[in-house]
Each structure stands twice: as C-alpha cells, then as structure tokens.
Amino acid sequence: MKIKFGIASAIGALSLAGCATFSNMETGLNTLMGQPLQAAIDTLGYPQGQMHVGEDTVYGWGREFTVNMPQYQTSNTYGQVGGTSFSANTGTTTYVPTNYNCNVRIAVGPDNRIKNWEFDGNIGGCEAYSSRLKRLAE
Template sequence: MTRLLKTIALLSLGALSGCVTMDSAKPAMEAMKGQPISVAIAKLGYPDSEMSIAGKKVYTWNNQDSGSYTVPTYNTATTYVNGQPIYSSVQGSRTTSYDYQCKFKVIASQGDIIENFEWNGDIGGCEAFAMRLQKKG
C-alpha cells in the first residue's frame, strides 16, 4: 500500500512538472498590452462572451474539464488460523473525480486596444490558456 502511494505521488509530481501556469504566461500577456484585441483572438480563438462595462470592453474565454478516473488499490491482510499466519492480498479500485475550471478575461478600450487581463481558476483549467498565450506565432 505504501509503495503504491509513493508511486502515485511521484507520478503526480512528474505530471505537474510539465504544467504551464498563468504566472509563466504573464510576459506574453504584458507584450499584448497596447495591441488590438485581434492579437488575443489569434492566440485564444473567439471569446465565449463580450460585454461593455464602465466604458471598457471585456472579452471572456471559459474552459471547463471534468471527469473521473479509476486507480487500482491493493490491501494485504494477515489472518491467523490455528496459530498459523495466512497472508492474503485483495485487489480493488477507487474512482476519483476532477473538475477543472478557468475564466480568462481581456479588458480592452472601446477602440479594442488591450489594456489588462484577469483570470480565475485552477491550473487544470487555466493551463490551456497559458499554453496558447505563450505559443509563438
């Protein structure tokens, strides 16, 4: 059981080491300030919504990914019969669910010039945006 937990922990760390965070995309976002909104649309695709608030235009992209996965479990037990140990192993499974979300906003002037960015979400939801923002071209 302990070996399985260690293996899962190591695999998780390995997977996270390849993650791209929104903080790592900040230089790309800063470089887009002062550019037309078409620059952001070229990187992110068409926004999910657009609205005018307080003399600014707010373009919003949403990302949501949810599901579940099953991992094997192993348990061992020792039972004594007539004073003799009997060792048994039981294999099973455990299902884990996930729900990743991110909302990314580009704030632009009424003339569609990018002024600022906002985001709210977790690494699983925002990673796709961060990767697209950092992509060259």
C-alpha cells in the same frame, strides 16, 4: 491592475508543470497588453461573451470539464490458511471525478487595444490557454 488568482485544486501541491502553466498565462497575457483585440482572438479563439464596463469592453473566454482521475488505495489483508497466518498488502484503484476550469477576461479600451487582463482556474483547466499563450513569448 492585473489580478492573477492562484490554484484552487483538490489534487494537491503544485507540480513544476503547473508553475509553468501559470507563468505562461501571465507572460502571454502581458505580451498582449497594448495590442488590438484581434491579437487575443488569434491566440485564444473567439470569446464566449462580452460586457461593457464604463468605456471599456471586457471579453471572456472559459472552459470547464470533469475528468475521472485514478486514485490508488492500499490496505492490509490478514488471514489464515490451514494453521498458518498470513498478511498481505492489496490495492484497488477507484476513479474520482475532478473538475478542471479556467476563465480569462481581457479588458479593451475605446481604442480597441488591450489594457488589462485577469484569469482564474486550475492547472488542468488553464493548460489549453497556457499552451496557446506560451507561443507568444517564444
């Protein structure tokens, strides 16, 4: 069974690039099915860890980081200069910390072949893995 989790991002709606990111993840990970573990290592790099589940070994890759995303806010300003009233729109930019993360898990059977996968995270976190996996489908 393959588990594919959706986005849990505070940024908002999915963009077209985001849809491509998750599509590339799914397509690339499906391409790895049945291949030796080394194919995943060649594509994703060395895993960060492993654990044994029954006869299988699950390998994990992950990344997490925070970036400061600009957020533009407008407000109305009112006042008087001399006897003349005025109004204007003013804008300020603040930076909001945004967390990006992605986890990829690949299960390998006793024959050292990939038999299952799953991933979870958000667009920004999965982009690096997505671009590597996209090359498999090309």
